[in-house]
Amino acid sequence: SQQGEEDPQALSIQEGENATMNCSYKTSINNLQWYRQNSGRGLVHLILIRSNEREKHSGRLRVTLDTSKKSSSLLITASRAADTASYFCATDWHNAGNMLTFGGGTRLMVKP
Amino acid sequence: EPEVTQTPSHQVTQMGQEVILRCVPISNHLYFYWYRQILGQKVEFLVSFYNNEISEKSEIFDDQFSVERPDGSNFTLKIRSTKLEDSAMYFCASSTLAGALNTGELFFGEGSRLTVL
Numbered sequence: 001s002q003q004g005e006e007d008p009q010a011l012s013i014q015e016g017e018n019a020t021m022n023c024s025y026k027t028s029i030n031n032l033q034w035y036r037q038n039s040g041r042g043l044v045h046l047i048l049i050r051s052n053e054r055e056k057h058s059g060r061l062r063v064t065l066d067t068s069k070k071s072s073s074l075l076i077t078a079s080r081a082a083d084t085a086s087y088f089c090a091t092d093w094h095n096a097g098n099m100l101t102f103g104g105g106t107r108l109m110v111k112p
Numbered sequence: 113e114p115e116v117t118q119t120p121s122h123q124v125t126q127m128g129q130e131v132i133l134r135c136v137p138i139s140n141h142l143y144f145y146w147y148r149q150i151l152g153q154k155v156e157f158l159v160s161f162y163n164n165e166i167s168e169k170s171e172i173f174d175d176q177f178s179v180e181r182p183d184g185s186n187f188t189l190k191i192r193s194t195k196l197e198d199s200a201m202y203f204c205a206s207s208t209l210a211g212a213l214n215t216g217e218l219f220f221g222e223g224s225r226l227t228v229l
Contacts, residue, residue, distance in 0.1 A: 042203060042220040043155065088155065099168050100218065102155040
């Protein structure tokens with residue numbers, strides 16, 4: 001079945017450093033999205049990148065997509081303590097209709 | 113800013129009992145979803161709903177589950193006879209129409225935590 005897997009599973013950095021999270025998936029996709037989840041809270045959409053796009057920016061976020069390697073990365077620059085959360089990639093794969101398949105997430109801790 | 117609201121935030125129930133989780137999606141959205149997240153595990157798709165009918169459902173969404181949009185605002189998930197393994201956080205989400213095969217940005221509620229004893 002289609003799966004998104006993030007690595008690393010956990011990442012701890014100092015405030016001001018950059019954080020890079022990676023996501024791999026197995027089947028062709030329509031788009032790939034990144035979501036953030038604070039502990040015990042709902043998911044918040046961060047950014048969507050379509051299968052024909054290679055890079056996208058939004059504020060301090062930079063997402064890349066390599067469909068040949070079936071992988072994506074999320075870069076958070078100049079991290080802040082408030083960025084501490086879990087980050088999930090989610091794929092919308094061909095013929096799946098309106099459903100997203102989420103990866104296991106990366107738990108990011110940004111230490112002040 | 114419009115948001116998806118869910119009630120209750122936490123429900124504790126006995127095994128075998130029926131549970132109804134309620135959601136109010138964003139008013140101009142057309143697609144509605146339920147996802148669940150068992151503690152420490154991935155967020156899993158349950159069902160999507162469009163034009164008053166189920167458009168997709170996962171293997172998890174068996175005969176014990178049903179969804180309904182009883183009026184113009186509420187979207188409910190019913191679990192007929194809860195099992196221990198139904199304990200999870202249940203998230204409702206909604207989105208605007210983004211094409212039949214291209215899910216756009218989903219707006220999630222804060223979730224309803226279901227504990228089955």
